[in-house]
Amino acid sequence: MIRFEKRKDASKLFTAVAPFMSVLFALLTAALIMLFAGINPIAAYAGMIKESLGSFYGVSETLVKSTPLILTGLGVSIAFRMKIWNIGADGQLYMGAMGASYVALYSGLTGITGIAVMLFAAAVAGGLWAGVSGFLKAKANVNEIIVTLLMNYIAIAWVSYLVYGPWKDPSGFNFPLTPRFSPDLVLSTFFNTRLHTGFIIALALVAIVYIFMEKTVWGYEIKVIGNNPKAAKYAGISIDRKIIGVMFLSGALAGIAGFGEVAGVQGRLQEGISHGYGYTAIIVAWLAGRSAIGVLVVSVIMAVILVGGDSLQILMQLPVAFVNLFQGLILFFILASDFFIQNRPVIKRSGK
Amino acid sequence: MEALLKVESVVKTFPGVKALDGVNLNIYQGEIHTLLGENGAGKSTLMNVLNGLYSPDSGTLRINGQPYIFRSPKDSIKAGIGMVHQHFMLVYNNTVFENILLAVSDLPFWLDKKKLRTRIKEILDRFSLHIELDEPIRKLSIGQQQWVELVKLLIRDCKVLILDEPTAVLTPQESDRLFGFLKQFKEEGRSVIFISHKMREVMELSDRVTVLKKGTTVKELIRGEFDETVLAGLMIGTDEIPVWEKDRKEFKETVLSIEHLFADKEKNMSDLIDFSLELRKGEILGIAGVAGNGQKTLAEVLTGLKPPVSGKIYAAGKDITNSDSRKAYIAGIAHVPEDRKSMGIAPEMSVDENLILKSYKEKPFRKFIFQNFKAIKENAEKQIADFAIKAGPKGTPIRLLSGGNIQKVIIARELSMRPSVLVALYPTRGLDMGSAEYVHKVIMDARKDDMSTIVISEDLDELLKLSDRIAVMFRGRITGIVEPEHTSREEIGLLMSGEAAQ
Numbered sequence: 001m002i003r004f005e006k007r008k009d010a011s012k013l014f015t016a017v018a019p020f021m022s023v024l025f026a027l028l029t030a031a032l033i034m035l036f037a038g039i040n041p042i043a044a045y046a047g048m049i050k051e052s053l054g055s056f057y058g059v060s061e062t063l064v065k066s067t068p069l070i071l072t073g074l075g076v077s078i079a080f081r082m083k084i085w086n087i088g089a090d091g092q093l094y095m096g097a098m099g100a101s102y103v104a105l106y107s108g109l110t111g112i113t114g115i116a117v118m119l120f121a122a123a124v125a126g127g128l129w130a131g132v133s134g135f136l137k138a139k140a141n142v143n144e145i146i147v148t149l150l151m152n153y154i155a156i157a158w159v160s161y162l163v164y165g166p167w168k169d170p171s172g173f174n175f176p177l178t179p180r181f182s183p184d185l186v187l188s189t190f191f192n193t194r195l196h197t198g199f200i201i202a203l204a205l206v207a208i209v210y211i212f213m214e215k216t217v218w219g220y221e222i223k224v225i226g227n228n229p230k231a232a233k234y235a236g237i238s239i240d241r242k243i244i245g246v247m248f249l250s251g252a253l254a255g256i257a258g259f260g261e262v263a264g265v266q267g268r269l270q271e272g273i274s275h276g277y278g279y280t281a282i283i284v285a286w287l288a289g290r291s292a293i294g295v296l297v298v299s300v301i302m303a304v305i306l307v308g309g310d311s312l313q314i315l316m317q318l319p320v321a322f323v324n325l326f327q328g329l330i331l332f333f334i335l336a337s338d339f340f341i342q343n344r345p346v347i348k349r350s351g352k
Numbered sequence: 353m354e355a356l357l358k359v360e361s362v363v364k365t366f367p368g369v370k371a372l373d374g375v376n377l378n379i380y381q382g383e384i385h386t387l388l389g390e391n392g393a394g395k396s397t398l399m400n401v402l403n404g405l406y407s408p409d410s411g412t413l414r415i416n417g418q419p420y421i422f423r424s425p426k427d428s429i430k431a432g433i434g435m436v437h438q439h440f441m442l443v444y445n446n447t448v449f450e451n452i453l454l455a456v457s458d459l460p461f462w463l464d465k466k467k468l469r470t471r472i473k474e475i476l477d478r479f480s481l482h483i484e485l486d487e488p489i490r491k492l493s494i495g496q497q498q499w500v501e502l503v504k505l506l507i508r509d510c511k512v513l514i515l516d517e518p519t520a521v522l523t524p525q526e527s528d529r530l531f532g533f534l535k536q537f538k539e540e541g542r543s544v545i546f547i548s549h550k551m552r553e554v555m556e557l558s559d560r561v562t563v564l565k566k567g568t569t570v571k572e573l574i575r576g577e578f579d580e581t582v583l584a585g586l587m588i589g590t591d592e593i594p595v596w597e598k599d600r601k602e603f604k605e606t607v608l609s610i611e612h613l614f615a616d617k618e619k620n621m622s623d624l625i626d627f628s629l630e631l632r633k634g635e636i637l638g639i640a641g642v643a644g645n646g647q648k649t650l651a652e653v654l655t656g657l658k659p660p661v662s663g664k665i666y667a668a669g670k671d672i673t674n675s676d677s678r679k680a681y682i683a684g685i686a687h688v689p690e691d692r693k694s695m696g697i698a699p700e701m702s703v704d705e706n707l708i709l710k711s712y713k714e715k716p717f718r719k720f721i722f723q724n725f726k727a728i729k730e731n732a733e734k735q736i737a738d739f740a741i742k743a744g745p746k747g748t749p750i751r752l753l754s755g756g757n758i759q760k761v762i763i764a765r766e767l768s769m770r771p772s773v774l775v776a777l778y779p780t781r782g783l784d785m786g787s788a789e790y791v792h793k794v795i796m797d798a799r800k801d802d803m804s805t806i807v808i809s810e811d812l813d814e815l816l817k818l819s820d821r822i823a824v825m826f827r828g829r830i831t832g833i834v835e836p837e838h839t840s841r842e843e844i845g846l847l848m849s850g851e852a853a854q
Contacts, residue, residue: 223701236710
């Protein structure tokens with residue numbers, strides 16, 4: 001009979017290696033599925049790498065995709081540190097995109113001021129959206145998982161309403177799109193690719209969040225609350241305010257991701273700007289061990305899978321679902337590895 | 353006559369503590385057998401062995417002469433042993449009926465509710481109990497909930513019933529009904545293991561008493577061989593009251609005075625009722641009492657974790673009950689919490705980080721919004737050296753330390769704030785001798801610096817050794833204040849059971 005016992009001390013090496021092992025297992029499992037689908041997995045993986053990292057354009061596309069992942073990943077990580085499960089980064093991203101678009105379309109601001117105000121509006125919109133669940137959690141102990149998740153659908157519906165309705169481009173042949181932002185409100189791109197300034201903003205925020213979480217008194221408080229709320233209360237930390245604050249920050253970061261997508265990639269607000277970045281962010285935060293630097297690294301890896309996966313659709317005629325399946329496998333194996341880090345299997349003979 | 357249940361030289365060791373050190377226990381058929389002992393004597397551990405929760409390191413367990421090994425509570429249940437825990441194991445939102453069903457081991461897939469109902473009704477009638485089967489548990493009084501626990505065991509037809517301080521949560525009337533039930537239960541040829549601190553109950557009920565001390569059996573007595581004095585003597589031991597070399601002090605200034613304080617209760621615990629107490633500068637005030645008589649509430653009110661309902665708290669003559677000054681003052685009260693692992697530490701964080709849990713916002717540890725890691729590290733090095741904390745390699749999460757070392761971290765942290773008042777709950781519970789001794793020394797040393805300490809403990813030895821005065825609590829009130837030099841254990845014991853009014 002196999003039983004699981006709690007490990008007294010999880011080995012550092014094992015803890016560090018486990019996430020990579022789980023990616024490896026996910027790759028192997030996906031390979032198996034590909035074999036069943038009659039596709040050569042080695043060729044598929046090689047294609048993925050080549051498309052995402054094998055060319056200048058490929059790398060730039062990977063970094064474009066990594067930008068929203070970094071930002072939402074940071075947001076989700078901050079909340080996870082406090083054991084607050086924000087799975088609504090997607091909705092917060094949409095709200096951020098909406099806030100930025102409103103400024104771009106209706107404020108009349110231009111140039112760098114306009115962009116700064118867009119960024120600010122996106123952060124506030126995303127932050128408030130997440131703040132609602134933080135408020136409910138702090139004041140009424142409402143489960144934040146449910147609230148953040150359900151608010152995703154509301155946010156998406158809001159954007160749909162706006163692009164089909166009041167914000168629709170009058171000269172857009174009735175497509176559900178807002179008018180293009182004026183060119184001075186679109187983020188500048190580099191080397192003739194789609195890589196935009198949003199990536200630089202994301203990098204800067206990695207540094208800021210790193211310092212915030214690791215070096216400041218607030219980061220310490222968040223760690224204590226996440227670790228043991230009772231001890232936090234005993235130490236005189238006001239948990240309620242911290243929950244609302246951290247939720248706001250978490251949403252603000254996701255909101256900035258939305259800003260990056262509309263101001264950097266699309267140049268307008270439309271449906272489907274997210275491609276589920278807010279959900280992938282959960283995987284990113286988990287893989288990264290809730291560390292800011294980790295989020296950066298993992299986001300790029302996830303972007304490789306996204307870009308490579310897209311190319312698989314073209315190269316191998318694999319359906320989109322396959323990329324989702326792949327992500328799901330990774331998360332599944334990571335959760336499993338987490339279990340094995342905490343527990344170890346013990347084989348025991350049954351009977352007397 | 354052969355014992356129904358026989359425990360022979362059972363040993364159970366936990367990391368750092370020998371909880372049971374060769375315990376013997378004989379339970380005969382049709383008797384009420386009381387288990388006596390101070391906290392930490394090993395009663396709970398022994399009961400958990402009988403429960404199948406712990407498996408002993410060595411020793412044997414016999415039922416009707418047959419050796420038994422319990423691998424899990426299931427085996428214990430099968431052997432006919434049932435226990436009513438101090439904290440009930442009930443599903444609060446489910447009905448009484450559903451909760452009782454949980455206890456039926458041979459439930460068929462299709463429930464014949466009618467049949468089960470009649471089965472339960474029969475038991476209720478047999479003991480003339482009145483419980484509404486369709487009420488959810490949460491609507492029941494504590495006393496009724498206890499009956500549900502008992503019915504759960506009766507429906508399993510259990511032969512040995514273990515009750516862990518069943519009357520701690522009951523009113524005297526409810527207790528009397530329980531005792532009536534236990535006597536009837538005994539008449540049916542079953543046995544009861546009864547754990548209680550209250551001498552009157554022990555005298556009224558017990559056919560046989562086993563006294564435990566420090567994990568071993570001190571003596572087994574049958575009715576007629578014991579009275580209250582004999583039992584108290586055995587339980588506490590005959591050794592002299594150890595008096596610590598205390599420098600005599602004159603206490604003049606009052607640091608803290610509590611007047612007519614009322615505070616709400618925790619679940620299953622007594623609240624504070626019209627509680628008054630004075631703490632003088634530089635004294636160690638011990639608070640004795642059986643756990644759950646309001647000590648925890650008192651500590652929480654003093655340390656600002658719980659607001660009082662009414663009454664006043666004065667610090668050096670100034671009313672701090674509800675004003676803003678309370679917050680500032682509370683900063684000067686250090687608190688060694690009862691539940692050190694669940695409240696006193698952030699388990700995954702390092703010793704360094706845990707040492708600044710209370711003072712991370714203060715000057716040396718904070719520079720503007722940043723943490724001053726150099727100061728944090730220096731502080732940790734100093735405290736680890738001063739308190740001889742075995743902290744392991746740098747960055748070790750504190751949860752990996754032993755209980756004694758965790759307690760040292762907490763005490764080091766609390767004292768490093770140079771508090772004027774220290775409130776310590778069960779400061780040495782679960783610690784080995786060496787660590788306990790060290791904790792005592794630290795508290796005594798701080799007394800020399802005129803710190804006032806409130807020590808809440810169930811260990812009379814500890815209180816007698818440390819305290820300048822001992823206040824005894826029972827059901828949220830003080831039943832008496834004694835001085836260690838002019839008291840006896842018997843006197844304190846009686847005050848603890850609430851039987852001797854002053």
